Amino acid sequence: MSRRFLPRSSSAENVDIIARSLPWKTIIGIVICFVGFLPFLACSLFIANSGLLSLSQLFSTITGAHADLPPPHTSFPFPAVSPQMGVIPYTIQDGDSCNEILANQMNMGQSTKIFNDAQKNSIQALNRVFGQNCQNLTVGAVIPLQPQSPLVAIGGIVRKISEPSFVKPTPTPLIHLPQTIKQQAEANRYVDCSGGCNLQIQITNNDTVSLFVATDMHVQVGSWVWALAMMQPQKVPGLDNYPYLEPHTTVEKMMLRACDFTLEGQQDDDMVPCRKLSPNTIDDDGGIWLYGVTGSQALGHWQWNTNLPPNTQVLMWLSSKGGDLQYEDGNPVYRYDPKQHAYIKLKKTS
Numbered sequence: 001m002s003r004r005f006l007p008r009s010s011s012a013e014n015v016d017i018i019a020r021s022l023p024w025k026t027i028i029g030i031v032i033c034f035v036g037f038l039p040f041l042a043c044s045l046f047i048a049n050s051g052l053l054s055l056s057q058l059f060s061t062i063t064g065a066h067a068d069l070p071p072p073h074t075s076f077p078f079p080a081v082s083p084q085m086g087v088i089p090y091t092i093q094d095g096d097s098c099n100e101i102l103a104n105q106m107n108m109g110q111s112t113k114i115f116n117d118a119q120k121n122s123i124q125a126l127n128r129v130f131g132q133n134c135q136n137l138t139v140g141a142v143i144p145l146q147p148q149s150p151l152v153a154i155g156g157i158v159r160k161i162s163e164p165s166f167v168k169p170t171p172t173p174l175i176h177l178p179q180t181i182k183q184q185a186e187a188n189r190y191v192d193c194s195g196g197c198n199l200q201i202q203i204t205n206n207d208t209v210s211l212f213v214a215t216d217m218h219v220q221v222g223s224w225v226w227a228l229a230m231m232q233p234q235k236v237p238g239l240d241n242y243p244y245l246e247p248h249t250t251v252e253k254m255m256l257r258a259c260d261f262t263l264e265g266q267q268d269d270d271m272v273p274c275r276k277l278s279p280n281t282i283d284d285d286g287g288i289w290l291y292g293v294t295g296s297q298a299l300g301h302w303q304w305n306t307n308l309p310p311n312t313q314v315l316m317w318l319s320s321k322g323g324d325l326q327y328e329d330g331n332p333v334y335r336y337d338p339k340q341h342a343y344i345k346l347k348k349t350s
Contacts, residue, residue, distance in 0.1 A: 147289030190218030
């Protein structure tokens with residue numbers, strides 16, 4: 001007996017069979033329902049997402065999670081030049097002594113606390129600075145006067161954050177942070193610098209400086225900061241409070257220590273003040289010398305009106321008022337002259 005083989009229907013024939021089995025009114029109803037359901041689905045998803053976002057923002061506000069967000073980045077034009085270290089030329093007058101010169105010309109009223117006969121190496125160090133024997137000054141000779149324990153004013157963009165590389169940069173011991181600083185910086189998140197960080201800060205189109213800062217503020221690569229910072233004095237054996245910088249040094253070659261710090265326009269009021277950093281003579285002298293560059297994004301941040309054009313490298317005296325450093329009318333201001341490699345006085349002392 002021969003077998004029968006029933007032919008299989010094609011896909012198109014199957015669709016046709018299903019279509020014939022369904023009433024046409026049913027098909028039209030299905031299509032209408034589907035088309036009408038799409039806007040309803042879209043609206044539902046939008047409302048759900050908006051509700052979740054609002055709920056997330058509410059919890060973020062309540063828990064303070066927004067504090068962990070990176071700070072906004074601000075961009076300013078760089079100054080054309082960086083702060084310039086330098087000396088003030090002074091011509092020795094009849095009757096001058098080394099201590100009188102320091103007191104009258106450099107506002108170093110308590111110079112005898114540093115340079116005195118009880119410490120012979122201190123007098124020898126001062127002789128080397130002046131290029132003269134303080135026991136027998138030559139009238140008419142020109143000597144270089146250096147600012148004692150000077151500060152420098154900077155502003156720029158944080159380009160790199162790393163762990164501190166030197167010991168005891170502040171009166172309190174450092175909190176050593178294991179790889180968190182590097183990891184957070186590489187992730188472009190804010191860095192915990194409460195135990196101290198080294199910041200590489202770009203201050204001109206070509207120059208960067210190293211700044212040590214201990215702050216609870218959220219520092220991030222790309223943030224714009226301003227700072228007043230203490231500069232590293234030259235190390236003289238047996239004279240720990242030696243106040244002068246290494247000869248021919250530049251701000252780019254030293255580690256600075258912030259004592260006034262502003263991040264994205266917000267000032268850190270809890271930072272160790274400049275007068276507490278050692279060594280310095282702020283309390284003894286009633287003020288301190290400051291190197292800086294004029295302009296809205298440099299010295300202009302502190303709103304000290306010197307009536308000088310932007311990008312002028314200056315050395316100025318800041319008065320200490322109740323622990324705060326201020327520029328007052330009549331304070332001496334000097335402008336750097338690159339031809340003479342020295343600072344020339346612009347204003348007379350009041």
